[in-house]
Amino acid sequence: MSVELILTVVVLTNLRLLGASRLGACIRTVGVQGLLLGLLPLATSGRLTTLHVVLLAVGSMVLKGFIFPRLLFWALREAHVSREVEPFIGYTGSLLIGGVMLGGAVWLGDRLVIPGANGLSRVVAVAMFSILTGLFLIVARKRAIHQVLGFLVMENGIYIFGLGAISGIPLLVELGLLLDIFVAVFVMGIAVYHINREFDHMETDKLDVLKG
């Protein structure tokens, strides 16, 4: 699978996330994105596929494509969340903003040219678009679970950039993969569970006792 194809599908999944109205669909979309990103190290390394690259690919595929979606569905069931997304900003509005963000990301991508990265010309743009999409989802959606999804999308963006731009530096991509995701799902999962148990709901916009 070529890098360009993977990146295109990543952009499409981001747009789908912005427009989706069901939480379950969103989780599945993030799972698909995770699977695709697992393929990315294989695609970028070309003929230089080493054991290390294969491990990275398999690891991120299992983690992002299977384990996280399952954990999120589990949290969804445990917390008895209704499956509607309940956005602050409507789906059409979200998609429009998505279009603007995509334009901004491409503009930024044109300014940040990675030397010697032939075939990866859009890597920075796609990475930035994912980061912006994730940030938007965190801000514009009510459900705690949705914010975790937004964080994952943001993570994925950083991961894409890491693979595309600095794949030569050992450890750096892996650092982000392991630790940040640990934050996102493990700790947030516990937090979501607690919040749910204590307040009987998981809508972060009702967390507004502390003001000022």
Place this chain on the structure above:
Amino acid sequence: MNSHLVIWVMLIVPVAAACLAVLQKSGRWALRIALAGAGIELFLGLAMAKRVFSSGAATSGAEWLRLDELGAYNLVVMLVVYFLSSVYALFYFDREIAGGKLGVNRARMFAGLWCGALGAMTLVFVSNNLGIMWVGIEATTLLTAPLISVHLTRESLEAMWKYILICSVGVAFAFMGTLLVAAGARSMRIDSEHILFWTELRRNASVLDPAFVKAGFVFLLVGYGTKAGLAPMHNWLPDAHSQAPTPVSAIFSGFMLNAALYCVMRYVPIIESVPGLKGWSSSLLVLVGTVSILVAAVFILAQHDLKRLLAYHSVEHMGIITLGLGLGGIGTFAALFHTLNHSLCKTVAFFTAGRLGQACGTHNMTRLSGSMRLSIVWGGGLFCSILVLIGVAPFAIFMSEFQILKAAADNHAIAVAVLFLVGCGIVFVGALGHAIPLAWGDPGDARLAVSARPAEVAIVFLPLAVLLVLGLWMPAPFKHALLAAADVIRQAGAVSADSLFSMSR
């Protein structure tokens, strides 16, 4: 012991203390072990700092670990705050354990995470690799989040959720910034393993790609700035600081914010040396710093909760440090001086506020009014620390703020100087308006006196005394240490020691 080894020992001690604390059968022993760990760490840190300031940076582990003057200075401030807070925590939680408000499991969890966070912050200061430094901040975020909800309440969980959500986004941004800087450094002709070494980036800053570095610094400033509580990314801070148990608030406010700001400090000299970017990052820092001061000033006026008031003071003081850093010259020196002043003073302020709150069961300032009558130690300590915080002369914070004003004047940044003065003026009036009734107001109903043990009196008044002395007289070794640390950030020799001395007098 040789310095290579000491750095490693400093990373191992907190982890060992954490493991030991978790294994204890009694909550009190867990807390004692945490205190012992912090004490040993402080001793080692002081020994290391002495060596670094006399004979230059110490390295270990093939340069992956490196403690230079800037790191050593921040490390010592952090360890002092940690040690004081550990002493305070021992007494604070002792009362809660006696009152049955804190179970063994919670006490053990607290002690374990407390030591773990100490280790993570130590890692921030001793790592030469900017990726590992990020790992330290990241681990700090993870380890401190559960500390906020040591007492499980609706409010503390809300605060923890906000903290973990906002700061994890911040941490992710900081990571993206680190990656962008790494991408900008690909043209450096060195082994790719060393590409994120601070020493290498500093040495080769002239060949970095300006576009990547610029984008990277924006991400870094937003990311680490979130963790440092700079406005407008500060939303998590008042909640977390007010809901966490007081020893944790003291660490959050007294040093965790500075640790994140330290990471920004590390990048400033690199960015400033990239061709075409001279002055760019500084002006961003000045902007963010000024905004933070003004935002905090407005919110300080409207507070009813004592710990939230102190939390907004943190936003203000982080803004002041950032402003000093951005102004450069004597401003850098003053920013580092201010770091110590703020950390000591804010720690004491939280100690007193927390003890009063613990005894009265509220942090509402109306209900705490007349605190002097409850206890001269806690009420008086609180009043004094608020006075120091708002910059009353001749305490040290007045001196460092004055130096920052001087730096603004040196740069002909008149608008910045005016905004800085306006912000400090609002804070002064606003906080004094809260502090006077808090000290001398009518307590309403007769209440019990709030007790204080001798060690608690010491941890309240010794730091205040130090701040008074530093405001009047700066010992030569301390001044040289500060100058050496400031020279790591700015171009060495930009401002000579003599001119600084004449300015600070």
